[in-house]
Amino acid sequence: MTKFFASNRDQLITKLNGGIIVVSAYAAMQRSNDTAFTFEQEANFWWLTGIELPDWWLIIDGTRRKTWLAAPTLSRTHEIFDGSLSPKEAKKISGVDDVISQDDAKKMLRDIAKRHSVVYTLGEQPYAEYLDFTLNPAGRKMQEQLERTFNSVQDCRKELAKLRAIKQPEELARMKKAVNLTVAAFEEVKAKLAEYSYEYEVEAEFSHYFRKNGARGHSFDPIVASGKNTCTLHYLENNSRLKKRTLLLLDIGARYEGYSTDIARTYSLGEPTKRQQEIHAAVQAAHAEIISLLGPDLSVEQYQRDVDAIMIRTLMSVGLLKDKSDTKNYRKYFPHAIGHGLGIDPHDSLGGPHFLQPNMVLTVEPGIYIPEEGIGVRIEDDILITEKGHLNLSGRLSTDL
Numbered sequence: 001m002t003k004f005f006a007s008n009r010d011q012l013i014t015k016l017n018g019g020i021i022v023v024s025a026y027a028a029m030q031r032s033n034d035t036a037f038t039f040e041q042e043a044n045f046w047w048l049t050g051i052e053l054p055d056w057w058l059i060i061d062g063t064r065r066k067t068w069l070a071a072p073t074l075s076r077t078h079e080i081f082d083g084s085l086s087p088k089e090a091k092k093i094s095g096v097d098d099v100i101s102q103d104d105a106k107k108m109l110r111d112i113a114k115r116h117s118v119v120y121t122l123g124e125q126p127y128a129e130y131l132d133f134t135l136n137p138a139g140r141k142m143q144e145q146l147e148r149t150f151n152s153v154q155d156c157r158k159e160l161a162k163l164r165a166i167k168q169p170e171e172l173a174r175m176k177k178a179v180n181l182t183v184a185a186f187e188e189v190k191a192k193l194a195e196y197s198y199e200y201e202v203e204a205e206f207s208h209y210f211r212k213n214g215a216r217g218h219s220f221d222p223i224v225a226s227g228k229n230t231c232t233l234h235y236l237e238n239n240s241r242l243k244k245r246t247l248l249l250l251d252i253g254a255r256y257e258g259y260s261t262d263i264a265r266t267y268s269l270g271e272p273t274k275r276q277q278e279i280h281a282a283v284q285a286a287h288a289e290i291i292s293l294l295g296p297d298l299s300v301e302q303y304q305r306d307v308d309a310i311m312i313r314t315l316m317s318v319g320l321l322k323d324k325s326d327t328k329n330y331r332k333y334f335p336h337a338i339g340h341g342l343g344i345d346p347h348d349s350l351g352g353p354h355f356l357q358p359n360m361v362l363t364v365e366p367g368i369y370i371p372e373e374g375i376g377v378r379i380e381d382d383i384l385i386t387e388k389g390h391l392n393l394s395g396r397l398s399t400d401l
């Protein structure tokens with residue numbers, strides 16, 4: 001993959017017309033007392049370097065086409081407990097010209113700032129205010145440090161998102177493996193459905209399957225929701241007893257070789273009721289119809305209008321909407337987006353395109369949630385946009401109840 005990371009840096013240099021780019025890896029985050037959460041790298045940093053460790057920096061001089069990694073200075077204790085990466089190994093993974101210390105990097109940046117007034121970095125994440133959690137501090141720290149050195153610090157998140165939205169052959173190969181692994185796990189769980197008594201047993205089956213087959217684990221915390229829990233969109237407790245004649249909503253994806261999957265199916269526990277069958281069939285039909293719309297050059301605005309029309313018609317067909325103008329109930333019974341980009345992150349940015357393009361990967365996940373009836377159904381597939389249309393990467397997994 002060394003060539004892949006090097007060519008990604010070249011693509012970014014071209015996109016920014018040369019220029020100086022400095023980005024930081026994520027920092028490790030505290031779990032409790034003196035232990036850290038399992039480290040997950042910032043997706044852009046990984047895409048540019050392949051380095052999976054915290055606190056490293058990438059420096060790109062786009063004018064001279066030179067690249068460096070700056071290694072954090074680790075204490076001896078830190079090295080003994082957490083291991084480290086030698087400069088030689090880091091160079092081999094990333095293909096950068098050189099690996100230097102962060103003290104040397106700071107001196108170098110002061111020097112570069114004499115010739116360049118502008119530096120690009122990954123600033124504060126957009127929508128930061130809407131996210132109800134604390135962001136990783138590494139990006140902000142880097143931004144503040146650069147503001148002390150350069151006249152102007154500019155954000156290159158958008159440019160990176162646009163580049164990353166178009167998946168390359170190496171990435172598609174990995175994503176297909178991740179999808180196949182997730183599909184196989186769903187098939188195994190569905191075949192053994194009668195054996196489980198609690199939601200967490202189903203979760204454990206997926207975790208076991210993923211790790212046993214070499215996946216890092218889950219792309220996101222798995223959703224295993226039964227009965228009324230199916231109406232909580234991001235239900236994560238996964239601890240209820242499975243009751244007969246209720247639904248089981250599974251929204252899960254393996255993370256494999258750096259790439260995410262995101263698939264949802266809704267199954268019935270025992271014989272489904274007439275109403276459960278009716279709602280499931282309605283979502284299943286909408287899901288197939290929406291996927292059939294996808295292809296290159298589809299206007300994103302037009303797609304959203306068509307999705308709304310299909311979902312409104314679907315909700316009317318099962319008696320949940322009286323007419324098209326009832327937007328309040330439309331948002332009540334289908335309260336989330338129809339999908340999102342997929343890649344290194346389970347919610348990868350598509351770079352805000354006006355039209356879909358070949359080699360974008362996105363999810364399609366219509367759902368209907370009726371809290372007053374304890375019925376929630378979601379069906380989600382991972383779709384690759386191709387030159388001629390689309391390919392449903394998870395399409396071989398049955399969407400049946």
Ligand SMILES: [Mn+2]
Nearest residue numbers: 262363365380
């Ligand atoms: Mn999703």
